[in-house]
Each structure stands twice: as structure tokens, then as C-alpha cells.
Amino acid sequence: xxxxxxxxxxxxxxxxxxxxxxxxxxxxxxxxxxxxxxxxxxxxxxxxxxxxxxxxxxxxxxxxxxxxxxxxxxxxxxxxxxxxxxxxxxxxxxxxxxxxxxxxxxxxxxxxx
Amino acid sequence: xxxxxxxxxxxxxxxxxxxxxxxxxxxxxxxxxxxxxxxxxxxxxxxxxxxxxxxxxxxxxxxxxxxxxxxxxxxxxxxxxxxxxxxxxxxxxxxxxxxxxxxxxxxxxxx
Numbered sequence: 001x002x003x004x005x006x007x008x009x010x011x012x013x014x015x016x017x018x019x020x021x022x023x024x025x026x027x028x029x030x031x032x033x034x035x036x037x038x039x040x041x042x043x044x045x046x047x048x049x050x051x052x053x054x055x056x057x058x059x060x061x062x063x064x065x066x067x068x069x070x071x072x073x074x075x076x077x078x079x080x081x082x083x084x085x086x087x088x089x090x091x092x093x094x095x096x097x098x099x100x101x102x103x104x105x106x107x108x109x110x111x112x113x
Numbered sequence: 114x115x116x117x118x119x120x121x122x123x124x125x126x127x128x129x130x131x132x133x134x135x136x137x138x139x140x141x142x143x144x145x146x147x148x149x150x151x152x153x154x155x156x157x158x159x160x161x162x163x164x165x166x167x168x169x170x171x172x173x174x175x176x177x178x179x180x181x182x183x184x185x186x187x188x189x190x191x192x193x194x195x196x197x198x199x200x201x202x203x204x205x206x207x208x209x210x211x212x213x214x215x216x217x218x219x220x221x222x223x224x
Contacts, residue, residue, distance in 0.1 A: 004156075033211075040121070042201050042214030043157065056210050091156055099145045099205050102212060104156040 002026060004105035006092050012111045013082055020078045021108040025094030032075050033102065034067055035091040036060065043091055049075060082112045116140055119202055119215030128224050132189040136202035136215045139183065143204040143213075146178055148187045151199045151217065160200075161187065192222045 005024040013019050025032050030051050035043035046065070048056045051072035061067075064082075069075040079086055089107040119136045126132055134148075144165050149157035161176040163169045163185075169176045175188040185204070189196055199217040 006156075031210075035214075040216065042117075042119075042203075042216045044214070045211035048210040050210075058211075089154075098210070099207065101159055101162045102147065102203070103159060104149075106156040107154075109154070 004092055004094050004103055006090075006105035006108050008108060009106060010109045010111070012113065014113050015082060015084060017082055018078065018080045019082055019110060020076055021090050021092075021110075023075045023077070023092030023105060024073075025075070025092070026096075026103060029094035029096050029103075030072060031095040031098065031100075032069055033093040033095070034075070034077050035093065035104075037089045037091055037107070038087075046077075046090075079110070082110075084112045086110060087112045114139060116213050117202065117204060117215045120218055121216055123219040123221055125221045125223060126192055128192060128194060128222055130192050130222075132192050132196070132220060132222075134187045134189075134200050134202075134218050134220070136185050136204075137183055138185075138204060138213075140204075140206065141180070141183065142206040143183075144207065145205045145212075146176070146185050147203045147212065148174075148176055149201040149203065150196075151201055153199075157201055192220075194222050194224045196220060196222050 032049045034046040037043045049069040093104045148161040151157045173190045177186040202215040203212040205212045
């Protein structure tokens, strides 16, 4: 299967620890997105990459959050000094074209104790 | 007021019924519309993608866009218990990279 792959699927951490999530997009897709979803809500946009360039960041992405996409392939999302409010599902999606079909991975669920 | 409004449900229907799911939006610039199905603790699965107004059909699914009313719909024919999930609408406009999602409607199809 060559869909969007995310790792880990579930991470439990203590408040104050750093966590990192990885996303491998569909291979020919040069556009990559991170979204966050909490229970009972729709996904909220965090950030967008076109190739290796981060072109847009949401105000939701505080300075504790950083995302990278070295070489325009996989992407990482790091959260430093986690807080309980960071508990959510972190979704990665990729697309072949601007404002095109968006394909999501299965998500990385974060639980901050 | 949220940019995209979606009734959270739950919506319960008997197996075989026609299901109608809807979203309204406030930004008249939205031109790109998608519907997703999301099972519990899974990522959203793309069902339909439409551009501008009109209808699009794919198997048991039909997506409709009425830009004059700022209203989009997803119809599911011959609904099955396996269709029980949360359905999300998403939309965007030219000049931005992000899609705005509704909160999702929970659908239960009863056998």
C-alpha cells in the first residue's frame, strides 16, 4: 500500500516531555499538510509544505511546535515541553496539486499525562 | 459564526435508507469541496471531491454543491451498517493552501 504513513500511531507521554511524529506522504505528492483533531471536532490546519518549503503556518502552531520536511520527502512534527492541552490526533495529509484531493494518514494519537 | 457549519448528529437510519448529510458555509469564495468518512480512531478517508457547483456521483455516493445557497450535500443510497461513521465536509478557495473542515456528522445505520 502506498498511502500516507504515520508513526507512531499512539504516543503516551508525561507533561513537559518532547515528542516527535513522522509522516511519509504518497511518493509522488509534493504537498504535505499537518492537521490536529480533538474529540468531536473536525481537523484543524497546522502547517503546509510544498516540497521542502514550509509555506503556511497556523496561529495554532505555537513556538513549542516545529515541523520540517528535509529534502521534500518525509516530514516530522515535534512538540516540545508538551502540555495536557496538546493531547489530540495529529493527522498528516498529502496532495499532488494545489487545492487538490487531500489524502490523510491514519494519524498519530498523543496522550499527555 | 464558524466558517463551516455541520450538524453533529447522531443521525440514525435503517439499513437501505437514503442518507442526506449537509454543510453550510459563510465564505462565498470557497470553490473546492470534499467529503470524508472517518471511523473511530482512524484517519479521514476521502469520498468525494468537487469543484464549484453541480453534482458528482460515485457508486452509492452523490455530492451536490449549491454555491448560491452556500450549501453542500452528500447523499448515500442503499445505506449499509458499514457506512456507520463520522462524515466530514471540507472546503477551500484559491489563494490559500488550507482546507476548512466541519465538525463532522455521526451516522448510524441500523441493521
